[in-house]
Amino acid sequence: MDIDWGWIGEHTSQLTDHAVIHLRLALLPVLFGLMISLPLGVLCRRWGWLYPPSLTIANIFYAIPSLALFMIFVQYTGLTASTVMIPLTLYSLAVLLPNVVDGLGSVAEPVRQAATAMGFGTLRRLVQVELPIAVPVVIAGIRVAAVSSISLVAVGQLIGQGGLGYDILRGYQLDFPTQIFAGTVLIIILALVTDALLVLLQWLLTPWARARRGRAS
Amino acid sequence: MNDLWNQIKLASEWLTASAQWHGEDGIPHRLGQHLYYAGASLLLAMIIGLALGLLVGHTGRGGFLAASLANLGRAVPTIGLLLLVITVVGLSVTPVIVALTALAIPPILVNTNEGVRGVDADTKDAAQGMGMTGWGVLWRVEVPMALPLILLGLRTAAIQVVATATIAAYGGLGGLGRYIVDGLSRNDYQLVVGGSFLVVLLAFIVQLVFTLLRRLVVSRGLLGQAKSS
Numbered sequence: 102m103d104i105d106w107g108w109i110g111e112h113t114s115q116l117t118d119h120a121v122i123h124l125r126l127a128l129l130p131v132l133f134g135l136m137i138s139l140p141l142g143v144l145c146r147r148w149g150w151l152y153p154p155s156l157t158i159a160n161i162f163y164a165i166p167s168l169a170l171f172m173i174f175v176q177y178t179g180l181t182a183s184t185v186m187i188p189l190t191l192y193s194l195a196v197l198l199p200n201v202v203d204g205l206g207s208v209a210e211p212v213r214q215a216a217t218a219m220g221f222g223t224l225r226r227l228v229q230v231e232l233p234i235a236v237p238v239v240i241a242g243i244r245v246a247a248v249s250s251i252s253l254v255a256v257g258q259l260i261g262q263g264g265l266g267y268d269i270l271r272g273y274q275l276d277f278p279t280q281i282f283a284g285t286v287l288i289i290i291l292a293l294v295t296d297a298l299l300v301l302l303q304w305l306l307t308p309w310a311r312a313r314r315g316r317a318s
Numbered sequence: 319m320n321d322l323w324n325q326i327k328l329a330s331e332w333l334t335a336s337a338q339w340h341g342e343d344g345i346p347h348r349l350g351q352h353l354y355y356a357g358a359s360l361l362l363a364m365i366i367g368l369a370l371g372l373l374v375g376h377t378g379r380g381g382f383l384a385a386s387l388a389n390l391g392r393a394v395p396t397i398g399l400l401l402l403v404i405t406v407v408g409l410s411v412t413p414v415i416v417a418l419t420a421l422a423i424p425p426i427l428v429n430t431n432e433g434v435r436g437v438d439a440d441t442k443d444a445a446q447g448m449g450m451t452g453w454g455v456l457w458r459v460e461v462p463m464a465l466p467l468i469l470l471g472l473r474t475a476a477i478q479v480v481a482t483a484t485i486a487a488y489g490g491l492g493g494l495g496r497y498i499v500d501g502l503s504r505n506d507y508q509l510v511v512g513g514s515f516l517v518v519l520l521a522f523i524v525q526l527v528f529t530l531l532r533r534l535v536v537s538r539g540l541l542g543q544a545k546s547s
Contacts, residue, residue, distance in 0.1 A: 164521040166481030168498055169514030173325065248392045255395040256485065259502070266397070270488075273401040281405060285398030292393030 123264030134193030142201030163195035200242025204235030332512035363422030371430025429471025433464025
C-alpha cells in the first residue's frame, strides 16, 4: 500500500475540520448518555426494582445494529445529525448505566454511615461522598463508551453526516488508499487521545487515590 | 407509534414475498453468507482472545499490555479497517474476517482476563493445597469460576460481530447488509427496513442463545452470585 504523504500534507485543514465534526458527533451522545445514566443510576440504587428493567431496555438497544438503528431513525429525524446522535446515546446507556450503579455500589457501608453520622443529608452525602467515590468506575464506563462512539461514528457517513467517515468512504470510492488510511488512523488517534484525557481527568478528580499510592511507594 | 407499525408492516410484507426466498439475492443465501462472516471471525477472535486472556489472567503478567491491545482494538473503526484491507488484498472474504475479528477480540480478551484474575486467591491456594498443578488450577478452578464473565465477553463480541457484518456489503460483498446498502442506493425503503429487521432478529437470537448457554454451562453454585455487569 502506497501512502501519498504529500496529499495528507495538503489536506490537513480539511482533515482537521472533519476531525472536529467527528468528535462532536461522537462525544455529545456520550455526554447525553451520562446525563441520563447518572440520575437514573442514583434512582436505581435507591429503588432496586428499577434497575433490572432499565438495564434490559438499554441492552435491547445495544443489540440493535447501528446501521439498522440509523435507518429506523431516518424516518423520524431525517438525514440529520440527530439520526446519528440519538442511537449513539442509546448505545452509551448500556455501558454507562451499569457502571454508575456499580460505582455507587462500591461505596463501603461504614463510609456511608460515617457520612450520616457527621450530619450529611441524603443529597449532600450523594454529592460529596458517594459520587466522588464512584468516579473511577464511572470514568471506566465513559472511556469504553467514548472510544466505541468515536469509532462507530464512521458508519454515520453512510447517511451523509460527515466526519472522518467521509474520508474513509470517499477514499474507497476513488480507489485512493491514502484517504482511507488518513481517516482510519485519525479516528484511532482521536479515540486514544480521548481515552488518555479521561484517564487524566480521573487522576485530577481523585486526589485521595494519588495520596494513597504516594504513601505506599 | 403509527410510523413504527408501518415499518413493521413494510418489513413483514417484504419478508413474506416469495421472491425473497430463493436465488443469489434470496434471504437463505444472504443469511448463510452473513453467518459465515460472523462465525469465522468469532471463532478466530475466540482463539486469540481466550488464549491471551487466560494467559494474562493466570500469570498475572502483561495485564497492561492486554488492556492497551483491547483499547486499540476498540478504537479501530471497523469500516475503515475493512475498506483499507480491501484496497490492499482485493475483494474477498479475508478483509471482512480481519475487520470483524479485530472488533471481536477486545470484549473476549478483557472479560476473560478480568474473570480469571478475579478468582479469589484463597480459592486458588486451596486448589494448590489439594495438589493441583498450574494447569489443574486453571482448568478446574479458574476457568469454571470465570465462566460467567467469559460468556459475557463472548456474547458482547457475538452481538457486535453479527450486527457489524452488515458493513461487508459496503465493500461489495454479501451478507444481510446487502439489502440495507442496495435499498439505500435504490431508494427502496422497504428493502432497507426488511434487511434491518433481519439483522435485529439475528442479534436477538444470539442474545437468547447465550442466555441459554449460561444456564447450561455455568456451575449452579455461581449463578446466584454472578455479577450481571
